[in-house]
Amino acid sequence: MKILVDENMPYVEPLFGDLGEIIPVNGRTLTAEQVRDADVLLVRSVTQVNAELLSTNQQLKFVGSATIGTDHVDLAYLTERQIPFSNAPGCNATAVGEFAFIAMLELAERFDSPLNGKVVGIVGAGNTGSATAKCLEAYGVKVLLNDPIKVAEGDPRSFVSLDTIMAQADIISLHVPITRTGEHKTLHLFDESRLTSLKPNTWLLNCCRGDVIDNQALIKVKQQRDDLKLVLDVWEGEPHPMPELVPLAEFATPHIAGYSLEGKARGTFMLYQALCQQLQIPATKNLTALLPAFNIKGVELAVIPNEKALLQLARFVYDLRDDDRVFRNSFLNANGFDTMRKNHQHRREFSALALAYHGQLEVDWLSNLGFSGVGQ
Structure with a gap:
């Protein structure tokens, strides 16, 4: 089975490697000729999936988009061709x-x-x-x-x-x-x-x-x-x-608000689950096993964080200033926008950072924010 996949989609090899031959492609410049003999097509929002792209393919078994939105996919055309489709609502x-x-x-x-x-x-x-x-x-x-x-x-x-x-x-x-x-x-x-x-x-x-x-x-x-x-x-x-x-x-920033490692992994994993269901085979892979260990083991709170301290905690997980600076210095370069998106591999979610405290601090709101391990 030939699996054509956007080169910027992460965790494809560990999830789909056992299911067929993986062929990475540039999703923004993908052509009908490239798709001609694909059995599975996995895309992101930069690829327009329509009659023009799929005109030469007569064997496509599944189209997946690791995105919330579907405005880049001609769903009516896929239905007409009876090509199963799945996206990843809520992944990021x-x-x-x-x-x-x-x-x-x-x-x-x-x-x-x-x-x-x-x-x-x-x-x-x-x-x-x-x-x-x-x-x-x-x-x-x-x-x-x-x-x-x-x-x-x-x-x-x-x-x-x-x-x-x-x-x-x-x-x-x-x-x-x-x-x-x-x-x-x-x-x-x-x-x-x-x-x-x-x-x-x-x-x-x-x-x-x-x-x-x-x-x-x-x-x-x-x-x-x-x-x-x-x-x-x-x-x-x-x-x-x-x-x-x-x-x-x-x-x-270059359209990376949803580009956390957790969100990327979740999107690809949802397509893996959908394809396994379509092929009627068990989904044996595990989402959490895909993610690397976070570089900070945990933070112990001495007092309830004020807004300045909350920003410091947030910056441990993701410092927006870094991406802002890189983007300003690179967006005018040839392919600068897409290169930054492709190389964006450092962003984590609040859940990656474990917080601990002792005593009776009222910090349930930090758990509600998404930080993990909030407690004694």
Whole structure:
């Protein structure tokens, strides 16, 4: 069995090596000729899986995408061809939620403006938006959720309008899929008009899709409003962000908010499980066995961490400043954006760091944040 796989997908060999011949490919430049004799195709969001890509293949048994979203996959075409498909919903939700939370802590420290006490509006309450809300609520921050689709589905959580978030939120974090048409279109959801109407000193984070913000309009508005603070992990025109926009962001990264080792492993592992089910064979591999040991055995708490100490703990796990610095120095290089994504192998989640304490410290909120081993 020939398994064609995006070269940037981790843990493929230990999971799929026993199932067939693994052929790594560049997912962004993948051609129909390369796919012609593949039995299994494993992709990420940079690959458009459609009739054009699969036109010469008559033997494909399975398509998997190690992503939450499916906007890069022509699901109707796969159904028509009776090609089984699976993705990995929620695989990197924790990573994205922690990335957004850490970015907010970094902004709070940089501008001496504590996160605790602010109101955060989350636009899009699916997997990643919910994970962001989980971190914030564990820390005691007030969260406003906006998601008209979840409302229509009968989600029992409390939701507000986008106008309410615009009026009340000190921080807005975007977590919607890209939808280009229809009632709930998210393409340029934040256009020039909406960007201009952001309340003073708003922090705006985008960890979903670059096209959700009109990047050209964002440049124009930001140049006129230094009070707005930006955290941008996604960009219009990826892998070629507008060079004028990058310097205007407080933190800038190349679409890696979900790139924790745990999230990557989880995404690939979910596809392994789905393929095993499709082939009707037992899934014998173990997710936790894939992950390397964390470089810090544990941290003992003497007192309840304040916000500065919490940021220090977060930086043990992931220092956003490092990726921001590398990105600014490399994004204009040839393939700089994709090279950084490909080589991104150091990010961990809060669960990698074990915390310990003695006595009666009230630190359950650290466990709720995701840190492991919280206790005596």
